[in-house]
Every structure is written in structure tokens, then in C-alpha cells.
Amino acid sequence: MRYVKSKFLFVFSVSALCIGTLALAHTGVKNMTVMARMQSMSALGDSVKVLGEMVKGNQAFDAAEARAAAEAIARHARETPTLFEAPETDPKSEALPVIWEDFTSFVAKSEALETVAADLAVSMQAEADLRSGLARIGTACKACHEVYRK
Template sequence: MPLRPLPLVVALLSASAALAHSGVSNPAVKARMHTMMQIADNTKVLGDMAKGKTAFDAEAARAAAAAIAAHSASVTALFSAEEQDPKSEALPAIWQDFETFSRKSEALTLAAAEAAGSIQSEADLKPALAGIGGACKSCHMDFRKPQ
């Protein structure tokens, strides 16, 4: 996976998630959005290190990856009920093919958990981020409204 688009993906995730939260009235949708924002914020930590915007810190990188794994582990449960809100970015395809959605969510959890256990040096960061970003993109392509 080319890494150049990754900073753009991280920036778009953060910006769109922040804007999407305003005006959400359904508490279940708000909880889902909060979890996704936590994932985006921690992905941004890794992306900023990969771009050189912040200094590489192996402990902080592992902590961010672990946080992504922890938050993504709850995604399937958060989406188990078909809750909607006008501000929701979730597509009905989630509930039409919940098995695939769950599998893709699990792929993110596994990629982030692997990253949390493997990032030791700056050289480990970009492959770890590519795995996390690839899992996010795979799910968003099928199950999130286009931005």
C-alpha cells in the first residue's frame, strides 16, 4: 500500500469525525461516533510520527496502537443494533452484511494489536500504520457514506 495517501486519510478521518458529532441526537450513534473518533485520534498519533510531524516514540506508538485495538474491539457490539441518526455515516450495508462488517472490524483489531506488540523502532511504524490504515479503508469503502 502506498503510504503517501495515508496522511490525507488520517486528516480526513479526524476532520470528518469532528464535524459529524455536532447535532447527533441518538445516543447509540453518538457512542459509535465517539469510538470511531478515538480510533481516528490514535491513528493520527501514528500518522504524525510517520510523517515526522512529531518525534518517534516507540512507547507512545505502541500505546496508540493498543488504544486502536481496544476501541475497535467494541465496534461490532456498538453496531449490533441498527440505530440511525441523520448525522450517521453508517450505511445500511452494515446490517445487510453484518458478518462481513464484523470480519473487517476484527481485521482492524488484529492489525492494531499486532502493531501494539511489534513497534520497536521507527522502521516498524510505517508497516504497522499501513496495516491499520488498510483495515480502516477496507471497511469504510463498503460500510461508510462517502465523504
């Protein structure tokens, strides 16, 4: 009986966690500067997801929508240096202190992403362009995360 009860509680809390993940992703972040940069990063993730769904075929290729998503990525990449300029932190932050030891390189990585995304936003005609463009965008995200994120 006791076992059944705890199992029920376990299943319940796991599903509650899953439902809550999206809305509560930033819960507990107290530093507003950190919150703002996390939100901008989440927006980057959302735009990449739009492109990813088209590449996977879960959503039909739509050049206008894909270009808009690439444009949004370029826009967020452009604001990354400003959002990270202050060496703010928070227990929930995944930012590594090396960002502010070598801020010039951090900015260069933001610019690399901006260039790739802005380029794709104007050049994309067909699904093949999206495929190669998304790979380049993913590489640019990873290049920064590898060095500057926990």
C-alpha cells in the same frame, strides 16, 4: 459598502466554523447509540493521528507512545461490533444499511483491524515497524469504510 459587509460576515463565519469543527463535530446527533459509535470512531482517528504525526516526522518516534496508540486502536476495534450491533440511525449518520444485512462481514472487518493493531502494539520496535504498521492499519480502516460508510 454592502459588499464589504457581506465579505466580512463570510470570513467571520468561515473562521467560526473552523474553530468550532472539533468540539461541534457531533452536534445535532440525537441518537445516543449513533453518538457512541461516532465517538469511538473519532477516538480511532485520534490514535491514527498520533501515529501519523510520528511517521511524518512532526513528532519524534516514541516506541512506548506508538505502542499505546496501537493498543487503543485495537481496543476500539474490539468494541466496534458491539457499538454497531443495533441497526440505529440518525440523519447525521454515515453508516450504510448494508452493515446489518451482512453483519458477519462487518464484524470480520473490525477483527481484521483489531488483529493488525494488536500485533503492532506488541511487535513495534523501530520507526520502520511503525511505518509499515500504520499502512496496514490504514488499509483496514479503508476496507470497512469503502463498503459500510457513505
